[in-house]
Amino acid sequence: MRAELTAVDFAxxxxxxxxxxxxxxxxxxxxxxxLHGFKVRAYLDASNDTRRLMWTLAHAHxxxxxxxxxxxxxxxxxxxxxxxxxxxxxxxxLIAASVLLPGGFFLGGxxxxxxxxxxxVLLVPVGAAALLWAIFSIARGIRTSRARSAExxxxx
Amino acid sequence: xTRDRAFFLGILVVSLAAGLWxxxxxxxxxxxxxxxxxxxxxxxxxxxxxxxxxxxxPSQYASWHRSYHRTMTQVATPETVVARFDGVLEQRGRxxxxxxxxxxxxxxxxGVHSDSSQSGLGVKSDSSQSRDDRLQVRRQVVMTTGSHHxxxxxxxxxNSRMLGxxxxxxxxxxxxxxxxxxALMAPPPTNTLxxxxxxxxxxxxxVACHTTNGRPAFDxxxxxxxxxxxxxxxxxxxxxxxxxxxxxxxxxxxxxxRNPWRRYSLHVSGxxxxxxxxxxxxxxxxxxxxxxxxxSSWEFSDRQGERHANARGLPYRPGDELAATRLxxxxxxxxxxxxxxxxxxxxxxxxxxxxxxxxxxxATGREYNxxxxxxxxxxxxxxxxxxxxxxxxxxHKTADDARPLDxxxxxxxxxHAHENDACAQCHxxxxxxxxxxxxxAGSACYNCHMPYTTYGLLKTIRSHQISSPSVQASLDxxxxxxxxxxxxxxxxxxxxxxxxxxxxTPKPALDPGDNDAQQVAASLLxxxxxxxxxxxxxxxxxxxxxxxxxxxxGWLQPYLALLQTDSYDAVRYIASRSLSTLPEFRRGQLPRxxxxxxxxxxxxxxxxxxxxxxxxxxxxxxxxxx
Numbered sequence: 001m002r003a004e005l006t007a008v009d010f011a012x013x014x015x016x017x018x019x020x021x022x023x024x025x026x027x028x029x030x031x032x033x034x035l036h037g038f039k040v041r042a043y044l045d046a047s048n049d050t051r052r053l054m055w056t057l058a059h060a061h062x063x064x065x066x067x068x069x070x071x072x073x074x075x076x077x078x079x080x081x082x083x084x085x086x087x088x089x090x091x092x093x094l095i096a097a098s099v100l101l102p103g104g105f106f107l108g109g110x111x112x113x114x115x116x117x118x119x120x121v122l123l124v125p126v127g128a129a130a131l132l133w134a135i136f137s138i139a140r141g142i143r144t145s146r147a148r149s150a151e152x153x154x155x156x
Numbered sequence: 157x158t159r160d161r162a163f164f165l166g167i168l169v170v171s172l173a174a175g176l177w178x179x180x181x182x183x184x185x186x187x188x189x190x191x192x193x194x195x196x197x198x199x200x201x202x203x204x205x206x207x208x209x210x211x212x213x214p215s216q217y218a219s220w221h222r223s224y225h226r227t228m229t230q231v232a233t234p235e236t237v238v239a240r241f242d243g244v245l246e247q248r249g250r251x252x253x254x255x256x257x258x259x260x261x262x263x264x265x266x267g268v269h270s271d272s273s274q275s276g277l278g279v280k281s282d283s284s285q286s287r288d289d290r291l292q293v294r295r296q297v298v299m300t301t302g303s304h305h306x307x308x309x310x311x312x313x314x315n316s317r318m319l320g321x322x323x324x325x326x327x328x329x330x331x332x333x334x335x336x337x338x339a340l341m342a343p344p345p346t347n348t349l350x351x352x353x354x355x356x357x358x359x360x361x362x363v364a365c366h367t368t369n370g371r372p373a374f375d376x377x378x379x380x381x382x383x384x385x386x387x388x389x390x391x392x393x394x395x396x397x398x399x400x401x402x403x404x405x406x407x408x409x410x411x412x413x414r415n416p417w418r419r420y421s422l423h424v425s426g427x428x429x430x431x432x433x434x435x436x437x438x439x440x441x442x443x444x445x446x447x448x449x450x451x452s453s454w455e456f457s458d459r460q461g462e463r464h465a466n467a468r469g470l471p472y473r474p475g476d477e478l479a480a481t482r483l484x485x486x487x488x489x490x491x492x493x494x495x496x497x498x499x500x501x502x503x504x505x506x507x508x509x510x511x512x513x514x515x516x517x518x519a520t521g522r523e524y525n526x527x528x529x530x531x532x533x534x535x536x537x538x539x540x541x542x543x544x545x546x547x548x549x550x551x552h553k554t555a556d557d558a559r560p561l562d563x564x565x566x567x568x569x570x571x572h573a574h575e576n577d578a579c580a581q582c583h584x585x586x587x588x589x590x591x592x593x594x595x596x597a598g599s600a601c602y603n604c605h606m607p608y609t610t611y612g613l614l615k616t617i618r619s620h621q622i623s624s625p626s627v628q629a630s631l632d633x634x635x636x637x638x639x640x641x642x643x644x645x646x647x648x649x650x651x652x653x654x655x656x657x658x659x660x661t662p663k664p665a666l667d668p669g670d671n672d673a674q675q676v677a678a679s680l681l682x683x684x685x686x687x688x689x690x691x692x693x694x695x696x697x698x699x700x701x702x703x704x705x706x707x708x709x710g711w712l713q714p715y716l717a718l719l720q721t722d723s724y725d726a727v728r729y730i731a732s733r734s735l736s737t738l739p740e741f742r743r744g745q746l747p748r749x750x751x752x753x754x755x756x757x758x759x760x761x762x763x764x765x766x767x768x769x770x771x772x773x774x775x776x777x778x779x780x781x782x
Contacts, residue, residue, distance in 0.1 A: 046218030047555055113423040115212030116416075 007080035010087050011073045014094070018069030021098055025062030028106075032059055054109030054117050062102035065131070069094060072138070079142075086137040093134035100127025193312035194231075194298040194319060195359065195367075195390035202405035203369050203393035209406065212413070216399075219553040222561040223568065224304040225397035229366040232297045238307050239326035244333055245297060245309070252297040254311065256323055257290030259353035260384060295320070299358065299395075301366060303328065304566075305613045306339060310358050316387035321354035327614075338725035339614060341688065341780035356383040359390045364470055365450035367392035368401045371469040378466045402446050402551065404433040404474040433474040435551075440533070440544035445478035447545040448524030452478075453485040453510050453517065453781075455499055488515035488529065509779045512609075512633040516621050518689065519780045520612025526620030532582070541582050543622070548573040576601050591658050597702035598642065607638035608700070609693060612782040614729055616696040627652040628664040630678070634690055634774075640678035641697045644707040647752050648678045672769065677752040683715055684769035688724040688778040695719055695727060699734025711753050713741035714761065718770075724778070 005013075032055060035043040043052055072094060075082060083090050100123045107120020188196050199205055210217040220226055230236040232252045239245055246253045295311035299319060302308055309322040324333045337345070337352045345352075360378035363370035370392040372378065378386070393400065400406055409431040413419050422429050428437050435446040449472050456462035461481065464471065471481045478484065483495050487507055490496050499506050510519050517525040523545075527533050532543035550570040553561060557571045572578055576585045579601040592598025604625055608616035623629075625638040627648050639651040648666065655661040666673045672681055679697065682690040697703045698712045716738070719731035746759050754762040 045215070045555075047215030049214035049218075113419075114216070115214055116419055116423060119420070119424075 011076035015073035022066035051109040058105035097131035229395040368394040440542035452524035523620035530622040644679040687774040710745040
């Protein structure tokens with residue numbers, strides 16, 4: 001039986017995931033810039049407009065989510081109680097969002113149908129739902145945590 | 157007030173002032189519906205315009221946007237005008253203006269008396285022009301036609317949305333102005349004072365093919381009254397030949413495909429979308445009719461159809477049977493039809509000016525007429541292998557086409573259509589068949605089967621009626637054959653012998669009384685005694701590199717120089733252009749003793765024969781209805 005993870009464990013997990021994720025999507029960004037630099041037709045031709053949009057979205061969402069992971073990790077260190085109740089669900093949702101959202105955009109750009117992305121884009125709404133759930137849970141956790149703090153008499 | 161507050165207030169005031177200045181200097185775009193003096197673009201009739209198509213079909217939009225179909229009709233702006241602003245056109249802000257002799261009104265008509273020899277077009281006037289009492293007018297140029305080879309300019313007449321045509325046109329490659337009349341293959345005017353007016357032509361004729369769903373909206377049938385009194389509220393969904401010209405009105409397609417489930421079902425299944433026409437998915441005949449709606453010679457089936465078109469535009473929509481709403485002129489099939497007889501009674505040159513006497517189309521822009529007469533179309537038993545426009549052309553550059561868009565846009569040919577691959581889709585490609593070196597121009601299928609015998613826009617283009625070289629056809633119709641258009645130094649008899657030897661083609665009986673046909677190079681016979689159309693075709697061939705390489709060297713310049721005195725402007729222009737492709741002529745380089753080229757043994761020309769052939773010249777009035 002696995003030991004219950006503490007807030008510090010979750011914080012470390014998300015800091016680790018966030019920074020590695022940031023590295024991956026920063027590399028993707030650099031790759032996309034290189035495709036621009038070398039004028040690669042498979043990326044820049046008008047016929048690949050949808051691919052360009054999808055991969056740009058993959059880069060943008062991946063990077064933004066990586067920063068969210070880092071912020072969430074830091075938040076757990078500063079205020080461990082904030083996400084104590086749903087920490088596991090939030091963690092899984094955030095990681096799922098980080099994989100599904102940019103992954104869906106990226107796969108959607110691999111094969112395109114004119115102005116429509118490929119079927120991989122179907123992962124995007126699932127990832128978006130996971131992200132929204134995580135954000136909602138964090139927001140709710142902070143509210144509950146503040147309420148709990150207010151009920152608890154000050155030690156000073 | 158503290159210093160900080162004053163500082164921030166200062167920044168606020170400066171920002172506001174900068175914003176107001178930028179707002180005041182913004183380009184004021186007049187909504188199209190409020191534009192007066194020219195035709196306008198209005199959506200309707202189920203059309204939505206290319207702007208809507210762009211979002212879902214970016215690739216197709218991009219290649220169309222680079223095509224000359226798009227730029228066929230444009231609102232005149234400093235960006236769309238390709239001509240130099242060198243005296244003919246004048247730029248005033250975003251507007252283009254020109255001063256020129258009014259083709260529709262003379263000074264005497266309006267009671268003005270002044271020296272009209274000063275041309276506002278910056279053109280030197282000759283004595284005949286100085287007698288012209290056309291009223292000098294200054295008009296705003298509002299629309300353009302074309303850009304690839306030529307650009308024509310249209311001005312606001314001040315009468316409703318009726319346009320007049322500037323009497324000068326711009327030649328894109330040469331970067332120079334020429335008189336509009338000189339750009340047409342037509343006999344020189346018998347009366348130089350006669351004005352060349354094209355007023356109303358845009359609203360009544362051009363609008364049909366140079367816009368998307370054009371509606372002339374004349375008050376009375378076009379031509380039923382003077383253009384100065386007739387009015388037109390002409391509109392089009394879009395200027396230029398846009399997406400819906402070929403795919404049909406797309407409003408339903410747009411509405412139905414807002415549903416992503418529907419879109420992805422179609423993507424995954426590969427099924428055709430019934431809400432839009434894909435010409436390539438139609439059968440060869442019906443698909444080609446989409447191109448044929450404009451690239452054909454046709455007339456209204458009856459007066460009622462004409463009146464309807466004059467008011468509300470043409471009823472044809474892509475996917476329809478083209479012949480259901482118009483008469484496609486096909487001399488081999490419908491010359492004796494009642495409607496054709498009616499048309500010929502009113503206009504005897506109607507067929508003659510467009511077709512060779514055997515029914516092959518001779519004017520450019522009528523490629524569909526060539527297609528439907530081609531054996532690859534008429535006799536194809538397998539529908540999948542039937543010749544269509546799309547056998548060689550593609551309206552959107554394909555992903556596997558490595559050529560830049562500019563190169564593709566020139567002829568909109570499919571990647572495989574540049575070489576023999578286009579024909580090799582059905583025909584075996586063998587050197588034995590061509591009897592020419594494999595890497596030579598003579599081994600290119602289209603040089604023999606699609607020779608440059610169609611004329612338009614001051615040049616010859618390939619015939620789009622697939623045919624085999626035939627001396628008999630040359631004798632019967634006067635149309636130069638592919639062999640003699642390349643082997644300019646050879647006689648018809650030589651060609652007849654070669655075709656007989658290689659393909660068993662029966663030798664035609666050359667007129668025994670016509671020694672010239674036996675002894676003089678066919679190109680010279682067409683050039684010296686042919687009609688203006690034949691002279692233009694040969695003049696162009698003399699500037700064609702493969703023909704220069706296949707024929708003896710050093711003799712072309714004098715004959716092209718002879719055409720510099722031709723009475724047809726178009727012939728002179730083409731001869732001059734061909735001459736510019738040749739090195740400077742030196743008398744000593746002239747080959748000696750070439751009787752078919754009328755060159756004597758001492759290197760002098762056989763002047764008596766040249767003179768005799770010129771005196772025999774066919775002087776019939778040649779008009780190409782381009």
